[in-house]
Amino acid sequence: MSLQELKQKVYAANQELFRRGLILLNWGNVSAIDREKGIMVIKPANISFAAMTPDNMAVVDLCGKMLEGGKPSSDMPTHLELYKGFPDIGAIAHTHSLNATAFAQAGKNLEPFGTTHADCFFGNVPCARALTTEELRGEYEKNTAHVILERFTGHDYLATPAVLVANHGAYAWGESPERAVEVAVMLEAVAELAIKTLVLNPLTEPIEQPLLERHYYRKHKKQS
Ligand SMILES: [Zn+2]
Structure with a gap:
């Protein structure tokens, strides 16, 4: 794919x-990342959505050096570190969408309460811990990625392509920008459903593993 595309x-x-x-x-x-070319394209900082064009998307190398377009979003180092830690993803969407962020602010994992969740996420969407004062005062954006990667130790980041970051918001990813956005949309929908479910019955239990597997593997090929 060309850089313009x-x-x-x-x-x-x-x-x-x-x-x-x-x-x-x-x-x-x-x-989104082009690993062969060694570049990342990200939303520019300080440009409204109305004024945004494909040409002012910020292009940086994998060390964060600006190559062309606008000034990159301040979250650029988080994205770069996530691409290093998750070598099989091609795009990342970061949001503060309200329902997913409510879980992040509560510091709670988003449990699978139904098959809508299981269609997209294999198990809970984990909540990464809050950053320590030292991490906040240091390389904050890089450290945000580090707590996400720490939370995914031993977890399959392709089977659960999203995370909540305590006190902050959500990150979702996929092989393409379209897919990362789709995952972010699904995350917000299942977070809204989960909150409503817990309001109606605070004692609701997550779905059983066989139902989770049944729905997840209907949409995703089982790895052997
Ligand atoms: Zn944010």
Whole structure:
């Protein structure tokens, strides 16, 4: 894929998240990586969605050096570190979408309460811990990625392509910008359902493993 096509896709994915109401004001961003070319394209900082064009998408190398387009979003180091830690993903969507962020603020894992959840996520969407004061005062954006990667130690990041970050928001990923946005949309929907479920019955238990597996593997090929 040419760089121009990748910029177009990242632009369209950012606009799609905004159009769907998952990005309020400017709180969120989508990026994509071209691992062969060694570049990442990400939403530019300080440009409104109305003024955004494919050409002002920020292009950086994998060390974060600006190559072309606008100034990259301040979350750029988080995206770069996640691409290093998750070598099989091609795009990341970050949102502060309200229901997913409510779980993040409560510091709670998003448990699978039904098959809607199981269609997309194999088990709970985990909540990564809050950053320590030292981590906050240090390389905050990089450290945000490090707590996510720490939370995924021993977990399959492709089977559960999203995370909540305590006190902050959500990250979702996939092989393409379109897929990362789709996962972010599903995450927000299942988070809203989970909150309503827990309001109606605070004692609701997560679904059983066989039902989770049945639904997850209907949509995803089983790895042997
Ligand atoms: Zn954020």
